[in-house]
Amino acid sequence: MKRIADSTVRRLSIYLRFLEEFEGRGLATVSSDELARRGGTTSAQVRKDLSFFGSFGKRGLGYSVPELATALREILGLGREWRVVIVGAGKIGAALAQYRGFKQRGFTIVAAYDTNPDKVGGRLDGIEIRDIARLERDVAADHPDIAVLAIPAEGAQAVLDRLVYAGIKAVLNFAPMSLHAPSDVTVKTVNMAMELEGLSFALTNRE
Amino acid sequence: MKRIADSTVRRLSIYLRFLEEFEGRGLATVSSDELARRGGTTSAQVRKDLSFFGSFGKRGLGYSVPELATALREILGLGREWRVVIVGAGKIGAALAQYRGFKQRGFTIVAAYDTNPDKVGGRLDGIEIRDIARLERDVAADHPDIAVLAIPAEGAQAVLDRLVYAGIKAVLNFAPMSLHAPSDVTVKTVNMAMELEGLSFALTNRE
DNA sequence: ACTAGCTTGTGAAGGAATTCACAAGCCCCG
DNA sequence: CGGGGCTTGTGAATTCCTTCACAAGCTAGT
Known part of the structure; x- marks a missing residue:
């Protein structure tokens, strides 16, 4: 094609x-x-x-x-259900878990992951929060299609590497940094800092 | 230039x-x-x-x-402080208000707005939530530089029109829809549904 | 059945962004 | 102080994307 x-x-x-x-x-x-x-x-x-x-x-x-x-x-491939995991149960992860747009368009959140033991075992809008140590095993068992990265910039590349290794082929990244992945893995980054700087540039450089 | x-x-x-x-x-x-x-x-x-x-x-x-x-x-125009208002104190608005990246890069949130009377008068991570009816008056008085739209798609264009009329020149839009504004107003849209569909397309159409 | 009035689908032209490729310039070492 | 090894800055070439412009085809009205 x-x-x-x-x-x-x-x-x-x-x-x-x-x-x-x-x-x-x-x-x-x-x-x-x-x-x-x-x-x-x-x-x-x-x-x-x-x-x-x-x-x-x-x-x-x-x-x-x-x-x-x-x-x-x-x-657009919206005829089927896509299975999504959210990595990171912080503020962004929590906001995403509650976002109605996912379900509406056929994206089902199957699990959330976090490192914080206080969060693990809890729920995010009904979605189970699991220990990130289980990531590889769960991906192998559940075969989710898409991973959403909602973690700080520092750990993002390492988690992406683990996801890629586990076989994930599509990632939506909210960490404010560019990530590297093999060419058969699609990574889309939503970077608010970058958008804000774009606005700052536009406001500064108007002729 | x-x-x-x-x-x-x-x-x-x-x-x-x-x-x-x-x-x-x-x-x-x-x-x-x-x-x-x-x-x-x-x-x-x-x-x-x-x-x-x-x-x-x-x-x-x-x-x-x-x-x-x-x-x-x-x-990029990051040498100065930019004054930001958030319109919409829902989940996204709340997550944004807490986002450390704003302050870090010189973006100061001066106020949040909402229609819900239960929220008006309250605070979002220390930021005052005001009645959206005050929007025009406040913008005229405070001269914020940037508005962040964190409201549902339906009302987004109407609020944008009000902001433009009040003199705002830069908008970061989180409502999942395309907005129209005069050419001297910069609008950046962050649309998660679109990114997800991009991933769905990539997963579906791999050769 | 023919004509007037639209609107699509698409090659070709035009414009924009990226990549190439190399001269110019800087540093370090002998 | 001169040559080797790098790295920048930038026109030219290329690739990618958008816009133009028009033949082809559909509908409605007569």
Whole structure:
């Protein structure tokens, strides 16, 4: 399969969000222009993005909302349940465990891990907090698909290495640092410090 | 000033993180190659990124760690204090209020806002929670630089409009939706649902 | 059945970001 | 003080992404 740009995938996600809104409102069709306006892009971009995966529209009419939504869910792999483990039961980990968006989109949190013995054995919004020493054994047994790293920067690379070794292929990293993994492992980093500095830069360098 | 790509600014942020680590360890100099290896990029990329702002290195030797760190902090506008308001005192808002990274980098949270009367008047890690009705008046009086949106998707655009009208020029958005603002207002969106779907896509479409 | 009016899908053009590749410059050593 | 070994800074080449522009195709109205 042709290599798909990251930016394309992110936009597909955005389109899907609007399609779901339209589905809820019972709209039958939508044009690339309408999707573009909502998503802050251009109609050509929308059509190009979709064209990588097939042709979903009807000329002169636009796209069927439910059909395109289904197609996008298929493309994004949202047709199945993904099993997620959260590593780190601190503030971020706790906020994530409670986040409704996971379940809503088919991401099931199967366990949380922490080093702190006071936390181990407890629960986070119903999710069991386990000793991180069990990480490898549990991953081997449960085969989760995705790991969320919600731990301080210092330990992040070491835990990532353990996850990779245990066979995890997708990681969402909240630790404020860049991580290294083999090319068959996808790591996405959400780094708030970086975003804030981007804002600081924008405020500082406006002409 | 020449337009600087977003990706460049994000990388500067990453380089600064490593420089601070090196500063802590007392290292005197660093090469573009070393920064590249750590940051997951190439040495040419590092040098090109820096070249937009000046020339900071010594041929044959590399970059002085403290000098380059100072230069990057200057470029990123981190030499001053930025005043931040958090809108939304829910789970995400609460997690953000406690996040040490803000203060550490010169971002001071001056207030939080919420609609819920049970929360208004309370405190979030020492930060006063105010009625969102006061938003415009407070912004006019306090002149915060940055607003963090930690509210559900539905109300996000309306609150953003109010913030823009009140004069805010930089927004960090945690609501899972794309927002529209005038071009002189910088909006950065952190969207976890999108990142998760990116992982789902990567897991689904591996060749 | 034909025409007018839209909207898609897509090659080609254009623009932006990354990588290449090498001259210029610095340091150290003999 | 001159040469060898590095490393920067930067035009040129390349690769990647976005935008343009238009033929093809669908619908509705007559």
